[in-house]
Amino acid sequence: MKPLAGVGLGWRRQLAHRIDQEPGLGFVEVLAEHLNPTAPLPAPLLRLRERGVPLVLHAVSLGLGGAEPPDTRRLDTLALLAKRLGAVCVSEHVAFVRADGIESGHLLPVPRGDEALDVLAENVRLAQAALPVPLALENIATLFEWPAPSCTEAEFLAGLLSRTSALLLLDVANLYANALNLGTDAAAVLAAVPRERLAYVHVAGGVRHGTLYHDTHAHPVPMGPLELLEALAARLGPVPALLERDDHFPSPEELAAELRAIDAAIARGVARREAEMVQRPEPQVMAARGSEARP
Amino acid sequence: MSARTARERLAEAQSALVRSLAQGAPVPAGFNAERVQETARTLLAKRRRRVQRSWPRLTEALGESFRPRFDAWAQENPMELEASPLADGRRFADALLGAGEFPDMAREELLIFELRYHLTGQGLVPRRGLTLRSMRIGSSILLAARLPGGRVLRLRLPF
Numbered sequence: 001m002k003p004l005a006g007v008g009l010g011w012r013r014q015l016a017h018r019i020d021q022e023p024g025l026g027f028v029e030v031l032a033e034h035l036n037p038t039a040p041l042p043a044p045l046l047r048l049r050e051r052g053v054p055l056v057l058h059a060v061s062l063g064l065g066g067a068e069p070p071d072t073r074r075l076d077t078l079a080l081l082a083k084r085l086g087a088v089c090v091s092e093h094v095a096f097v098r099a100d101g102i103e104s105g106h107l108l109p110v111p112r113g114d115e116a117l118d119v120l121a122e123n124v125r126l127a128q129a130a131l132p133v134p135l136a137l138e139n140i141a142t143l144f145e146w147p148a149p150s151c152t153e154a155e156f157l158a159g160l161l162s163r164t165s166a167l168l169l170l171d172v173a174n175l176y177a178n179a180l181n182l183g184t185d186a187a188a189v190l191a192a193v194p195r196e197r198l199a200y201v202h203v204a205g206g207v208r209h210g211t212l213y214h215d216t217h218a219h220p221v222p223m224g225p226l227e228l229l230e231a232l233a234a235r236l237g238p239v240p241a242l243l244e245r246d247d248h249f250p251s252p253e254e255l256a257a258e259l260r261a262i263d264a265a266i267a268r269g270v271a272r273r274e275a276e277m278v279q280r281p282e283p284q285v286m287a288a289r290g291s292e293a294r295p
Numbered sequence: 296m297s298a299r300t301a302r303e304r305l306a307e308a309q310s311a312l313v314r315s316l317a318q319g320a321p322v323p324a325g326f327n328a329e330r331v332q333e334t335a336r337t338l339l340a341k342r343r344r345r346v347q348r349s350w351p352r353l354t355e356a357l358g359e360s361f362r363p364r365f366d367a368w369a370q371e372n373p374m375e376l377e378a379s380p381l382a383d384g385r386r387f388a389d390a391l392l393g394a395g396e397f398p399d400m401a402r403e404e405l406l407i408f409e410l411r412y413h414l415t416g417q418g419l420v421p422r423r424g425l426t427l428r429s430m431r432i433g434s435s436i437l438l439a440a441r442l443p444g445g446r447v448l449r450l451r452l453p454f
Contacts, residue, residue, distance in 0.1 A: 036421075061378065067306035097378075100310035102317050105345075105378035106338050111308065115301040143334045146308075147325025181330075212333065 001089050001134045001167070004054055004200050007263050008242035014249050016044040024259075025053060027200070029242055030085060032059040037077045041084060049086050056136075056200070056242075057087040064123045064137070065110035066096040075130035082133050089199055091136040091169045092127070094120065094160065109142040112149035112156045121163040128166065136167035136199035139189070141174035141215040143181055153178065154188035161197055168193060171202035172228040173215050173244075180213040180224075190232050201229060201241040203262050218247035221258055226265040233269025234276070241266060317373040342369060345380035346387065353388065353405075356398035364391075381412065382419040399432055403449075406430045410441040 006026020011019055019028060028048055035041065041049075048055060059078055062070050082090050095107035110116050128135050139157065151159065161168065170193055178184035203226070205219040221243070233239055241262050245255070314320035316335045322328040343365050347354040354361050368390050374383055388405055391397040397405070410426050412419050426441040438450045 067302045067309055096309055099306065099313040101375055102310075102313050103374040103376065103378040104313050104316055104338060105342050105374055106316075106334075108309075108312070108316070111305070116305055119301050119305055143337075144327050144330035214337070 001199070002054065004056070004088065004240035005238070006240060007259050007266075008056075008200070008240065009255075009259065010058070010242060010244040010246075011045065011048075012246065012249075013042075015245070015255075016042070018252060018255065020044055020047060026240060027054040027056060027088075027242065029056045029058045029091070029244075030087070032057050032078055032081055032090075033061055035081055037080050045085065054088045055085045057082045057085055057090045057133075059090060059092045060107065061097055062092045062127065063095070063097040064092055064127060065094055065108075065116070065120050066098060066123070067119065070123050070127050070130075072130065075127060079131050082131060087133055089134045089136050089167065090131050091138055091199065093138045093140050095140045107140045107142075109140060109145060111146035112151055112153070113146075114150060117156065117159050117163065121160065124160075124164045124166050128164070134167050134199070136169040137164075138169040138171050138202065139174050139178075141171070141177035141181075143212060145182055152188060153184050154192040157189060158192045161192075161194065166197075167199040168197050169199050169202060170232070171204070172232065173202060173204040173206060173221070173225040176222075176224040176228055177206060177213050177215045186228055187231070190228065190235065193232065193236070195236045195239075198236065198239060201232065201239050202244055203229060203241055204244040205258075216247070217244050220250070220254075221261065226261060229262065230265040230269040230272070233266045234272040235269075237273060238266055238270055317370075319370050339366060339369060342374070342378075342380075342383065346384040349380040350384040350388070350401070350404060352403065353384065353398070353401040356400035376418040379419050381408070382414055385412075385414050385419075402430055402432045403437060406437060406439055407447060407449075410439055410447055411445075 004027045008027035008029060009015065009019060009022070009025055010029045011031070019025065030045060045055070057078065062074055062078070064070060078090055081087070093107050094110060096110055097104055097107060110120060124135065124137065137160065139153070157168070160166070175184065175186050175189055179186040203221055204215060204217045205221040206213055206215040207219040229241060243258055243262060250258070308323070311320070311323040312326070315322050315331060316338055319335070322331045343362065346365065347361065357364060365387060368387055372386060372390070385408060388397060406428050410422065410428050412421055422441060424443050427439070429436055429438045436452045438452065440448045442448065
C-alpha cells in the first residue's frame with residue numbers, strides 16, 4: 001500500500017469543518033459503520049478524496065476474533081466503501097463483537113491461545129481475500145483477559161503477524177490502558193512491531209476512574225500514550241500517527257495542540273534514535289546513559 | 296481432543312462471556328469477575344447513552360426513570376443483528392407502548408422515526424419515497440410526511 005505519513009485525524013461529522021480547513025493533515029480515517037454504502041458519500045469526504053488526502057477505512061463490527069468466519073455481507077460493504085473512498089487500506093480490530101446472535105456493542109478480547117489464534121488468522125485471511133486493499137489489525141483495550149493465556153500480548157501479536165500477511169495498526173492508547181489495567185508489558189509489545197508491517201498508529205485520550213484507566217476517546221491525551229509513541233519512533237523512526245476523538249469535542253485550539261503534541265512526540269523519538277545512532281559506537285557514552293542505554 | 300472444532304469451542308466460550316456481559320449471566324469460570332462486571336456496566340452505560348442520543352425526546356420525557364427502565368429492559372433484551380441505537384431505542388419504545396407507558400411527549404419523535412425507517416427481521420431499513428403518517432397526541436392530530444429525498448413535513452391539527 002502507499003505508505004501513510006504525518007499526523008492524521010479521525011473523521012467525525014462534528015470535526016468535518018475543521019478537517020476541511022486543515023491543510024496539514026497527513027491522512028484521515030473514516031468510520032465504515034457511519035457510512036451508508038448505498039447513499040452518496042458525504043461531500044466533505046469527497047473533497048478530501050479530491051484534495052488527495054489519503055483515506056483509511058476503519059471498521060469496528062467485523063468481529064475478526066469471533067468464532068464465525070467474517071460475514072460476507074459485511075465484507076462486501078467494506079470492499080465497496082473502500083473502493084468508493086479510494087481508501088489506502090482497511091483497518092479492523094483484533095476482537096470479537098458478537099456471539100450466539102447477541103451484539104455486544106463493544107470490542108471484546110480474544111483468548112491468547114493457539115486455537116483462538118488459528119481461528120483469528122483464518123478469519124483475517126478470509127477478510128483479506130474479500131478486500132480490494134490491505135487490511136491492518138488493531139490491538140484493543142480491555143479491562144479483563146481470558147483465563148490462562150498461553151502467551152503474552154507481544155507474543156500473540158508476533159504470532160498473528162507471522163501467521164498472516166496483515167498490517168498492524170498499533171493503538172498506543174489501548175496499549176497504555178492495558179499496561180495500567182492488566183500489567184501488559186508495553187515495551188515488549190513495542191519491540192514486537194516490525195516497521196514494514198506497521199500501517200499507522202492510533203493515539204487517543206482517556207480518563208482514570210478509581211483504579212482503572214478508561215480509553216474514552218473523549219478526554220485529552222495523557223502523557224502515557226505519547227511516551228509510548230515516542231518510544232516507538234525512537235525504535236522505528238518516523239511513524240504515521242492518527243488522533244481519535246469521538247466525543248466532547250475540544251476547541252479548535254485544543255485539538256490543534258493535541259495534533260502538535262503527537263507530532264512533537266514522534267520528533268522526540270526520532271531525535272533520540274538519531275542521537276543513539278551517533279552515540280552507539282561510543283562505549284563511554286553508553287555507560288554514562290546508565291539504565292536508559294538501549295542494546 | 297474432542298471431536299468439536301476449534302471454532303465450536305471458541306463459539307461456546309465466547310457465547311458464555313457475551314451472555315455474562317449483556318444479560319448478567321454468571322461470569323464464566325477463570326475470569327476476573329469484578330473486571331467482567333465492570334465491563335458489563337460500561338457496555339450497558341454505552342448502550343443507554345447511545346439510545347438516549349438517538350431518542351432525545353423519549354429521554355427527556357422519561358426523565359430520571361429512563362435509566363432504571365432502560366437498564367431493566369436492556370438486560371432482558373440484548374442487541375441482536377446490529378448494534379444500532381435507533382433500532383435499540385425503537386424496540387425499547389415497543390416495550391413501553393406494550394406496557395401503556397409510552398410518554399405522549401415523545402410520540403412525535405416516534406412518528407418521525409416511523410416515517411424514516413421500519414424495523415424488520417433483518418434490522419433497520421430506511422424508507423424510500425413518499426410516506427405519510429398520522430398520530431393522535433392528546434387532543435390534537437399530528438400529520439407528517441416524508442418526501443422522496445428525505446425531507447419531513449409536519450402539520451398539527453387543529454392549528
